[in-house]
Amino acid sequence: MSKSCPELLREAANLIEEALSRSPTAPAAPVTPAAQSQQIPAAQSRTPVQAEVARLFAPYNIGARRNMTRRPAQVQVSRRSYTHTVCCLADHNADKIPSVLFKAELLTSGLGEQKVTFSGNDHDPMVITNKLMEVFPKLQQGGGFEFLKLVGSTRSRNLALLQCPSTGYTLAYLKDPSTMIGQATIYIRPLQQDLPLDCESSRPASGPVIPCITCQKEVPFSEMKLHRLSCNGTPMQESEREQEGRPK
Structure with missing residues (x-):
């Protein structure tokens, strides 16, 4: 039956120790003060048996020391996603929540209320800027933007400015409890000028x-919701149908 590697190493160590015990031991030399001042390395102070055993087990000790070596901790950047409801306004002087009807008009113009997911470094202001420009392309014409939130009662519909930090609006700022945003809608207001409300150029009609x-007016499928909000319920007259291009 073959023996394992550790058993063979133990037998080799026992044979070496037995051979060394049979050899005459030289008398110890007197220790002089000069010798005491010299520091002897730990590897040189080993007995021959200890040195031989250390040599035989060296491959195993290297793996153990490698596992014990600690790697320096890597700095991790927070990149968790953040989803929030925002509403992009068109008026750069707006200070009230738009009505339901006007929200629908904003939506058909490529603005209005959207649920946006931001993802990136919490402390990089470009994460917010780039995402908003992607969701609301017209916002690039506003010369910057401001964040606002509802203050007071819902009935008052008043908006208050969220002061912009020196570093710009960041996800860390929006998540900060001191900002007191919570789950409330964030309103985006253009900074320098109004945004256009041209529905046809911003969002082409879709559907039949x-x-x-x-009122029997023929309306594109994608604009029917907005039309229903403004429809006064009066059927169109014959002359109006002719103007719409509808045959008699």
């Missing part, structure tokens, strides 16, 4: 043209 069940 269908008649309104109240």
Whole structure:
């Protein structure tokens, strides 16, 4: 039956120790003061048996020392996503929440209320800027933007400015409890000038043209929701149908 490697190493160490015990031991030399002042390395102070055993087990000790070596901790940057409801306004002087009807008009113009997911470094202001310019391309025409939030009661509809830090708006700033945003909608206001509300150029109509069940006006499918909010319920007259290009 073959023996394992540790068993063979132990037998070799026992044989070496037995051979050394049979050899005559030289008398110890007197220690002089000069010799005491010299420091003897630990490796030189080993007995021959200890040195031989250390040599035989060296491959195993290297792996143990490698596992014990600690690697320096890496600095991790926070890159968790952050989702929040925002509403992009068109008026750079707006200080009140827009009505339901006007929110629908903003939405058809490529602005209005959207749920946006930001992802990136919490302390990089460009994470917010780049994402907002992607979701609201018209915002690039505003010369910058400001964040606002609702203050007071919902009935008052008043908006208050969220002061912009010196570093710009960041995810860390929005998540900070002292900002007191919570789950409330963040309103985005253009900084220098109004944004255009040209519905046709910003968002092309999609879907077929269908008649309104109240006024019988033919409206593109994608604009029917907005039309229903403003429809006064009065059926169109014959002259109006002709203007719309509808045959008699």
